[in-house]
Amino acid sequence: MKGKQFILLILGVLFLSSSAIFVKLAAAPPEVTAFYRMLFSTAMLLPFALGDHRIREEISSFNRKKLGLIFVGGILLAVHYILWFQSLDYTSVASSTVIVTLQPLFAVIGGYYLYQERLNNKALIGILIAIMGCFIIGYRDMQLSTTALIGDILALIAAAVITVYFFIGQSTRKHSGLIAYSVLSYGSSAIFLLIYCLITRSNLTHYSAETWLYLLALALFATIMGQTIFNFLIRWLSTTVISMAILGEVIGTCLLGYIFLNEGISINQFIGITIILIGQAVFIWFSGDK
Structure with a gap:
């Protein structure tokens, strides 16, 4: 992995970590928050697309297969948000977040079958160490009940769905x-989320100025400066590497929560953060993407 790519990974994780902060601060239902996140993100990028004839020509040159894959990717991104946010109605935030971080396991399996990517045992151990750190952060809030199990299953499906989204990006972003x-991608995601909001009859308009500000910040920081960095890097890095980096979102969320929400960092969170960093370091060192 090149130095610039590594720095971008860190920045992407940091900005993506702000997602939980702004979602928590915005007084809007999860599906509405997700919709405006994608809508505002699309609106922020659209002037660059419309104002550059080369980008317009590129989009017009896409064949149906490529357009179809990108649109499917956008829909999967929307489905990921819906499933993840819905899981929070059944289980704890910690439990849901930790289960979503199982994404690298899906990435390893998918990378093996789709792209014949093979990791050595030491890199795989790095993945398991990092995931163990995530579980240490969230284990105290995990629940054992039928209701919680439903939420955990939804979170697990959400992890699989976002992994497929990155695999599509790994394929289509190369060209x-x-x-x-x-x-x-963001535009198709916004359209799908709008349809979902209309079906569920969610309130799309009556919110405070503060909430609108948080929704804009969510789009700017978490998506444009976070998710888009991963869209950029997926052209050169594998989905497994991206997924391992995103595990750092658990760390970023804890740190940002401490800074902006005055949420203390417990001993188990500190230990979990340390173990995640060790796991990521082991993975990067032995994965061959150095």
């Missing part, structure tokens, strides 16, 4: 520009 890919 697509960042802006063109992101605008189409």
Whole structure:
């Protein structure tokens, strides 16, 4: 992995970590928050796409197969948000977040069958160490009940869905520009989420100025400066590497919660953060993506 790519990974994780903070601060239902996150993100990138004739020509040159894959990716991103947010109605935030971090396991399996990617045993141990750190952070809040089990299953499916989203990106981004890919992906995600909000009759308009500000910040920081960085890097890095980096979101969320929400960092969180960092270091060192 090159130095610039490593720095971008860290920045992407940091900005993506702000997602939980702004979602918590915004007084809007999860599906509405997700919709405006994608809508505002699309609106922020659209002027760059419309204002550059090369990007317009690139989009118009996409064949049906590529457009279809990108649109499917956008829909999967929306489904990920719906499932993950819905899981929070059944289980704890910690439990849901920890289960979503099982994403690297799906990435390893998918990478093996789709791209014949093979990791050595030491890199796999790094993945398991990092995931163990995530579980240490959230184990105290995990629940053992039928209701919680439903939430955990939804979170697990959400982890699988977002992994497929990155695999689609790994395939289509190799021959697509960042802006063109992101605008189409975020735009299709916003359309799907709008349909979902209309079906569920969610309130789309009556919110405070503060909530609108948080929704804009969510789009700017978590998506444009977070998710889009991963869309950029997926052209050169594998889904497994991206997934391992995103485990750092658990760390970033804890740190940002401490800074902006005055949420203390417990001993188990500190230990979990340390173990995640060790696992990520082991993975990066032995994965061959150095």
